[in-house]
Amino acid sequence: MPSNKEIADIFYEIADRLEMEDERFKVRAYRRAAETIESLPKGIEVYKDNLTQLPGIGEAIAKKIKEILETGKLGYLEKLRRQMPVDIQGLRRIEGLGPKKIKVLWEKLGIRNVEDLKKAAEQGKIRNLEGFGAKTEQDILEAIKFAQGATRFSLGLVLPLAEQLASELSKYAERVDICGSVRRMKDTIGDLDILAISTEPQKLMDVFTRLPGVAKVLLRGLTKTSIILRNGLQVDLRVVGRESYGSALQYFTGSKQHNVKLRTIAKGKGMKLSEYGLFKGDERIGGGSEEEIYKALGLEFVPPELREDRGEIEAAQQGKLPKLVCLEDIKGDLHIHSDWSDGRDSIRRLAQKCIELGYEYMGVCDHVGRLRIAGALDYNGLREQWKEIDQLNKELAPFRILKGAEVNIDKKGNIDLPEDVLKQLDIVVASIHFGFKGSEEEMTKRICKAMENPYVTCIGHPTGRMIGIRPGYALAMERVFEKARATGTLLEINSHPARLDLNDVHAKGAIEHTMLVINTDAHALEHLGFIRYGVAMARRGWCTKANLLNTYTLKDLLSFLKTPKKKRLS
Ligand code: DGT
Ligand code: CA
Ligand code: CA
Ligand code: ZN
Numbered sequence: 001m002p003s004n005k006e007i008a009d010i011f012y013e014i015a016d017r018l019e020m021e022d023e024r025f026k027v028r029a030y031r032r033a034a035e036t037i038e039s040l041p042k043g044i045e046v047y048k049d050n051l052t053q054l055p056g057i058g059e060a061i062a063k064k065i066k067e068i069l070e071t072g073k074l075g076y077l078e079k080l081r082r083q084m085p086v087d088i089q090g091l092r093r094i095e096g097l098g099p100k101k102i103k104v105l106w107e108k109l110g111i112r113n114v115e116d117l118k119k120a121a122e123q124g125k126i127r128n129l130e131g132f133g134a135k136t137e138q139d140i141l142e143a144i145k146f147a148q149g150a151t152r153f154s155l156g157l158v159l160p161l162a163e164q165l166a167s168e169l170s171k172y173a174e175r176v177d178i179c180g181s182v183r184r185m186k187d188t189i190g191d192l193d194i195l196a197i198s199t200e201p202q203k204l205m206d207v208f209t210r211l212p213g214v215a216k217v218l219l220r221g222l223t224k225t226s227i228i229l230r231n232g233l234q235v236d237l238r239v240v241g242r243e244s245y246g247s248a249l250q251y252f253t254g255s256k257q258h259n260v261k262l263r264t265i266a267k268g269k270g271m272k273l274s275e276y277g278l279f280k281g282d283e284r285i286g287g288g289s290e291e292e293i294y295k296a297l298g299l300e301f302v303p304p305e306l307r308e309d310r311g312e313i314e315a316a317q318q319g320k321l322p323k324l325v326c327l328e329d330i331k332g333d334l335h336i337h338s339d340w341s342d343g344r345d346s347i348r349r350l351a352q353k354c355i356e357l358g359y360e361y362m363g364v365c366d367h368v369g370r371l372r373i374a375g376a377l378d379y380n381g382l383r384e385q386w387k388e389i390d391q392l393n394k395e396l397a398p399f400r401i402l403k404g405a406e407v408n409i410d411k412k413g414n415i416d417l418p419e420d421v422l423k424q425l426d427i428v429v430a431s432i433h434f435g436f437k438g439s440e441e442e443m444t445k446r447i448c449k450a451m452e453n454p455y456v457t458c459i460g461h462p463t464g465r466m467i468g469i470r471p472g473y474a475l476a477m478e479r480v481f482e483k484a485r486a487t488g489t490l491l492e493i494n495s496h497p498a499r500l501d502l503n504d505v506h507a508k509g510a511i512e513h514t515m516l517v518i519n520t521d522a523h524a525l526e527h528l529g530f531i532r533y534g535v536a537m538a539r540r541g542w543c544t545k546a547n548l549l550n551t552y553t554l555k556d557l558l559s560f561l562k563t564p565k566k567k568r569l570s
Contacts, residue, residue: 005215008038016088017080019099032056087113095143118144152188154467156497173198179252183304185536187500191234193252201239208237244276247287251275257309265297305539324539329551334363335429335519340385341366341375344524353525360554363427365404369416402426411435413449422455431460440474451489458490461501484514488568493518495534507541517549
């Protein structure tokens with residue numbers, strides 16, 4: 001039985017195709033019907049006998065709905081598709097392409113799908129079409145690149161969803177685990193993989209395919225079922241037996257590269273590793289748990305965040321895996337915005353939340369400076385804020401609120417706050433908030449110059465990337481890391497799920513030289529919880545407690561900050 005969404009999509013596609021033929025009245029009628037069907041509270045079969053009573057559905061469309069319900073397809077749409085065999089849904093996802101343009105592309109250049117479109121744009125064929133031009137051609141290429149890249153989701157979106165699904169499913173299963181890139185806490189996620197043990201797989205799969213938010217069932221079986229959620233995320237659920245659960249968990253956690261290497265090691269030892277277990281000849285010698293498998297292969301247990309084939313297997317063979325930082329090691333958050341600038345909550349409420357989280361300290365780093373972005377404070381405003389902080393510190397002791405600021409790095413690498421103000425602060429986070437387009441040389445110099453300022457404690461969101469929005473400015477990272485060490489400047493792992501900046505790879509490179517600090521950049525109470533994503537990047541970047549300033553106790557933190565900057569890392 002096709003879902004409401006699938007039927008709605010059929011009518012949306014008809015509308016798109018009719019729009020190419022300029023059938024304006026019919027186009028509106030089909031779109032309206034599609035919207036009605038899409039928003040029905042129950043499956044359309046419930047309304048089967050009274051379809052024409054639904055808004056926007058007349059005799060003709062009702063007949064078509066019945067045809068779809070009875071045969072699973074619609075002759076009328078198939079006829080339209082034969083007339084113009086283009087992948088209209090795919091092409092419409094490219095920004096700036098509507099049915100009219102798609103028609104021209106088909107008629108003049110025979111473009112059927114995004115692949116054809118890309119080829120034609122790269123060969124410069126589109127600029128000569130009437131109504132397109134060189135600029136449009138360039139825009140199309142950019143839009144294709146973005147549409148293809150944007151099919152990955154941010155960890156901050158998927159992880160809470162994954163936890164919710166897993167907890168729902170665990171009511172019907174003996175055990176449920178999140179696997180794949182989500183378990184490895186990768187910054188972006190292709191699809192979500194869930195693994196379960198269940199004695200009633202039929203029931204579990206029923207529940208899974210009927211979860212609220214399911215737009216489409218791609219594949220349904222007793223061992224594997226795949227769905228697509230309304231936001232476009234694919235979720236694969238696999239059910240395996242208890243005896244091979246560990247090997248399945250290991251296999252489906254990945255990464256693929258990590259698994260390939262493990263299997264080679266197994267082979268070298270005369271064993272065979274698969275998702276079903278670890279075997280010697282026909283005899284299963286392990287597979288019930290992941291620990292068992294790593295042990296049998298002569299490796300330390302490798303935490304999922306490290307499983308990327310970036311040296312973890314060799315380190316595990318030598319017993320030299322780092323003792324990764326964990327959430328409980330975090331003793332404070334040093335980049336928080338309050339309602340003194342663009343944050344939503346008061347310092348008092350933020351402090352109380354930090355105390356609840358078990359922190360010993362927090363750093364209030366509101367925007368300060370000439371650039372009047374985000375309700376930035378000036379020196380007078382800061383002095384007023386310090387009075388409030390002093391008062392709260394008396395009240396909340398031994399918890400400690402540090403006086404900080406987030407300042408802008410201008411185009412020349414200068415900080416837009418005078419040194420006699422900067423030196424009165426405990427923490428200074430310096431960030432680039434404008435002028436992202438400089439060359440690698442310019443941007444690197446700019447950041448390096450900012451680090452030379454004796455009062456800049458750390459560089460905020462060092463690369464400026466926004467996941468799915470912009471790639472981050474050009475930087476020679478090695479030079480930045482070396483300068484950080486030479487000047488005693490820390491680099492931030494910004495935990496905001498849209499940033500995750502530094503990312504895992506950069507964090508791993510950075511700790512060869514300098515120290516990091518994991519901040520949330522919270523603009524509201526609930527953002528303090530983003531810290532888990534920053535900790536994930538740090539773990540994926542091989543960070544231990546010692547690499548991270550905010551694992552220090554308050555006492556050690558204060559003594560670090562009292563040390564002149566140049567001596568902090570030596
Ligand atoms: P994603 O979904 O792109 O964020 O990344 P993953 O790592 O979740 O990849 P996915 O969903 O394709 O597969 C989940 C896991 O299953 C993957 O991490 C390792 C395992 N796997 C999938 N395909 C293969 C394969 O061809 N060989 C091996 N060794 N493992 C695979
Ligand atoms: Ca996946
Ligand atoms: Ca998958
Ligand atoms: Zn900030």
